[in-house]
Amino acid sequence: MTDPLIPPKRKDPLVVTRAGHVSPTLRSRSATAMAARAGMGRFVLQVCDDCAKATYPQRDRCPFCWGTLSWQDQPNGAVIEAETTIRSSIDLFFKEHLPWRIGSARLDAGPMATVHLHGDVARGDRVRLELKLDRAGNPALFAMPERETPHMADDPQLRVFTAHPKFRxxxxxxxxxxxxxxxxxxxxxxxxxxxxxxxxxxxxxxxxxxxxxxxxxxxxxxxxxxxxxxxxxxxxxxxxxxxxxxxxxxxxxxxxxxxxxxxxxxxxxxxxxxxxxxxxxxxxxxxxxxxxxxxxxxxxxxxxxxxxxxxxxxxxxxxxxxxxxxxxxxxxxxxxxxxxxxxxxxxxxxxxxxxxxxxxxxxxxxxxxxxxxxxxxxxxxxxxxxxxxxxxxxxxxxxxxxxxxxxxxxxx
Amino acid sequence: MARQKPYDGVALCAPVTVPYMRFSDKSAHWWTGAALAALARQTGLGPADFDGFCFASFSAVPDTVVGMVQHLGLSPRWMDHIPTGGASGVMALRRAARAVQMGDAELVACVAADTNQIDSFRQTLQGFSRFSQDATYPYGFGGPNATFALIADNFMRSYDVSREDFAKLCVAQRANALSNPHALMKKPLTHAQYMQARPISDPIHLFDCVMPCAGAEAFIVTTPEKAQELGLSTARLAATIERHNAFAEDGVQTRGGWARDIDDLWSAAGYGPQDMDMVQAYDDYPVIVAMQLADLGFCDKASLSQFIADTDFTIGGSLPLNTNGGQLSAGQAGAAGGFQNVTEGLRQILHDPLGEQIPNAQRALISGFGLVNYDRGICTGAAVLEQDVLR
Missing domain, CATH: 3.40.50.720 (NAD(P)-binding Rossmann-like Domain)
Known part of the structure; x- marks a missing residue:
């Protein structure tokens, strides 16, 4: 269960504000194409025009038959097969947001993907993947509980990917x-x-x-x-x-x-x-x-x-x-x-x-x-x-x- | 599938290690030159004498082997660039051996060198591969620790392997490292220290991780005649395997390419795992060492825990493992981390080790594992080396 967000205290004007680093920004053109669709709230993967298999990570040709790929809406169910809690990072954004949980997800659509995990999601769970944008406008797969859980939107990792009005x-x-x-x-x-x-x-x-x-x-x-x-x-x-x-x-x-x-x-x-x-x-x-x-x-x-x-x-x-x-x-x-x-x-x-x-x-x-x-x-x-x-x-x-x-x- | 032809007329010699440094203000070019200079000291040879050059590095950018050849004044008639990190030693060995065997080159310097400047590890990771830049590092940027944490999480549950088992591997490697004057880790590691280490990315803890550093490794592949002329002790190459992107259908990685080709290795070598005097396995994380022990035929995965319990992996033990301490204790000098298994194996069977000698060592199994392009290691290779002539 997610801890409900508590109303933030008044800001101490003497404390240095954390600099607004964004997560790593280098991306391929295909990843950027995924971001463009993520921005419209779609859950898409590349699907082969010839063999119709879905693929991930973002590629430029199909790994099964070398056919061309196009972006298509795909089922967003998945199962988490492995998980880890990252407690050490050398990235300027993530090091301030540890611990950070990720997992290996087997997508119903076929591929495996590394995904961000909602706090109410654990290894073995069936999840609903959302295709979000990260702070730098890049695509991010986020595993949500399959069913609504209490205070689900207050999950601190999820809030990095939203601009929820709560307390703002x-x-x-x-x-x-x-x-x-x-x-x-x-x-x-x-x-x-x-x-x-x-x-x-x-x-x-x-x-x-x-x-x-x-x-x-x-x-x-x-x-x-x-x-x-x-x-x-x-x-x-x-x-x-x-x-x-x-x-x-x-x-x-x-x-x-x-x-x-x-x-x-x-x-x-x-x-x-x-x-x-x-x-x-x-x-x-x-x-x-x-x-x-x-x-x-x-x-x-x-x-x-x-x-x-x-x-x-x-x-x-x-x-x-x-x-x-x-x-x-x-x-x-x-x-x-x-x-x-x-x-x-x-x-x-x-x-x-x-x-x-x-x-x-x-x-x-x-x-x-x-x-x-x-x-x-x-x-x-x-x-x-x-x-x-x-x-x-x-x-x-x-x-x-x-x-x-x-x-x-x-x-x- | 065609059977592998023997590596007749090929001699491996002159393993060198340029002592590692945690951080270095020098470039990969400097470290490469240092490795060649070490080869020169052993052989009395200079830039004009090498007609083959095989090179591996992550930090030489924008240069490849081409830039390195001009930078260091070589004029080879055969050269190769191996971009496979942890698998680069075995691969360099294979390629150079065939070049020498077929007469495309007579004297090949195989060199891996990487520097480690302040912040260069982070910068290397950021642009490591397209899949990792798009689909791995934006996910918490845990680096390889996070990727191998996912692999370890799945592996430990699937095969009932515990941190206690990994502890035994790491403690044994540290014991081995203590006689290696170049190892970055100089203090003994106890079982308790391993178990109590701080978590890095569950279930990976501090002593499961290598320490990135600067360093260089090199060896020579030549003909037995040339080696004799130079007065060098030699080893022969009994058999090798190499495989990339095996078992792509597996969800989370539980096996590497070795599992697909291991029978070919042992049948071409004419030996089995029991005939090996040591294993120099790629040890970026103990889970990968455990995976290799099973995939290379020492036991099956279900009995890994028992096998580890029953085996003494120290230099004086029943199966000496990573006798220089491996990367876990000696440090990971980028691509040189994929060469140190070859150089250490060679040194042991040529009876010229950095630290303690395995008594009467004759044969070494070398195993490489490289390049986490996305969620798993893609490149694997293994080689069986055998003592030939001691000079």
Whole structure:
């Protein structure tokens, strides 16, 4: 049984913070390909195109018949055949996290694999393997108990691979929106200690303000993503005590490129969503990075919520889609930077939102509750990319299959 | 399968060991040169005299045998690079022997050399192999200790072998090391000390682990005529085996390639395990020594514990094992760790040991095991050496 996490004590400012080392980063291209799929929450192995056998570790040709390999979803059951508790390591990250348990797993899919072990898993057990990302964004096989055990998510080894909100303090950038409020509430329900809720314009009331600000754990803060100084000021105040940042800011307007689009809308969108994201990252990324290995309340993640149409463009929402595209691109670059410091950079992808700016779009549309659920799931699982709803899932699946076709379809 | 042809016309001689150092600020090139200089002192030969060169090292990067040849002024007409670590000694022996036998070379210097600078062990491990970089070291970075802990965990349960059994092997090797002036471990090891050592990666404890160090080992493979001309004592090569990636279907490793080819070794040698005066086995961990004793035909795995209990592995014992102390007591100098079994076996049958002599030693079984590419040792080999002429 896992010991339940106890609320971390106040940090002693005189104690040196543990540097945020990441586990070893050198990987083959095939291992990186596995990471890309792990980031989407899939459990994949390479399977031979000719003999259909699964293989592991990551190879470039099949060891049974020399056929070519492709990534396929595979059954994730396994049996632990041997285990060890590592009590000595010369790696800068692991030496601070000993003892560390690993095992040899026989996968139902065929291969043997060295895997990380959850504390409730032992030799001889049947396990459920999860394909996680480590702190450096590399793939990691993690053996979970086959059935839920008490406080399972609190396992200290597992928490290295997740950004679970429990006892963490979160900044949600836009509390004025329904999405921001839903995300804030969901995070508190998931165990977050505090949600600092951004308000770009404290002098103006907003719908739902009284209810949300009355919830214990919510702390309203002044934050405007279009104002560099407001971010710098807030980062100065909160930088050392925020572990997760969730960017819920959004500016959607209808319009085309040659027809019906307003330049001012595009500029406002770019300033809030794109420049705003960069302002936010510049304000908070260094502070998060500096505390990525700071005990039970390590800084863990930066989450951004963007439209799936950033991948494709969207007829009738050209400017907003272009903004989302820029946002996704910045996130990809930021992910690469933060992989060196142990902070997860996560994208929640949405379809058309159920709001006033998507009145002409037929259902299904994305609700605030769906987005909030996706944010919490991504954090709990340590997942890099997650779709909040069915539309986003559909577009992403088609885009993964055939990007140029999907781009055409979405812009008809 | 074609039977192995005899190694007629091949002489093994001039084993040398460059004393190991825990850490060294010198390069693999320096240690290689030191080994060649030691060969030169024994034979009176210089760079121009060797027409064959066989080389093994982990720390010579970016150089291979090519860079080493120019670096050290050799001009061989035959050369080879053996990247197999713990199996490199047996493999170098096999390759050089055939080159000499067929006339591709007459005088081959076989050298393994590695340095150990501060932090070079960690750096070597990080980029050791693609599978280990992708799928082993990110899992706790326990290094080989963790991999062999998994193998030992499974082996001990499967064959009812205990730490007590491993203790006997390690204590005997330490006793052997005490007469070797070059061994890094100079204090006696008691059974109790072994049992009480701190855990490193369960069930591996401190005295199950080798100490990485810098060092070099070398020997010469030549014709009997050339050896006579140089006035060197010689051994002959009775038989050898080599196998890589055997039993890939096994889950956790419980046997090595020896198990597949051992009957060929004994039938080609014309001897059996009972005829060996010593075993120089690869001893990165005692579990691998135990695995070898069974796979090489001394007993079956089910009776390993009993066999270990019934056998005296010290130099004066019934089956002397790793008479220089092995890597567990003498230190593991990278690829040279895969050569020290050959040089020590040769020294014992040529009656020129570093430490104590096995009385009237005539025949040695040498066993190599190398390269944990992912979750197991991939390369295995073994050779039977026999005393030929003492000069």
């Amino acid at each position: 303090r979160v900044l949600v950038t836009d509390g004025r929106s329904e999405i921001g409020q839903a995300v804030a509430e969901a995070l508190l329900k998931a165990g977050a200690k505090t949600v600092f809720l951004g308000n770009a314009d404290p002098l103006m009331r907003y719908p739902g303000q009284e209810q949300i600000e009355a919830i214990p754990g919510i702390e309203p803060v002044h934050l405007s993503l279009t104002d560099t100084r407001s971010i710098e000021t807030l980062a100065g105040q909160l930088g050392g005590r925020v572990e997760i940042v969730v960017n819920t800011a959004r500016f959607t307007r209808q319009g085309g490129v040659g027809f019906g689009g307003h330049l001012s809308n595009l500029q406002s969108g770019l300033d809030l969503e794109v420049t705003g994201l960069m302002r936010l990252a510049q304000g908070f990324a260094p502070a998060l990075s500096a505390r990525s290995d700071d005990g039970d309340r390590s800084a863990a993640a930066l989450v951004d919520i963007a439209s799936i149409y950033g991948l494709t463009g969207k007829a009738g929402y050209a400017g907003s889609s272009a903004t989302a595209a820029a946002r996704l691109s910045l996130m990809a670059s930021l992910r690469g930077e933060m992989a060196q410091t142990g902070i997860r950079v996560m994208s929640v992808l949405t379809g058309p939102i159920e709001d006033g700016w998507h009145q002409n779009v037929p259902p299904p549309k994305t609700t605030s509750a769906q987005i909030a659920r996706a944010v919490v799931t991504a954090l709990e699982q340590g997942q890099e990319t997650i779709c909040a709803d069915e539309v986003a899932k559909d577009v992403l699946a088609r885009w993964l299959q055939d990007p140029i076709l999907t781009i055409r379809e979405e812009n008809k």
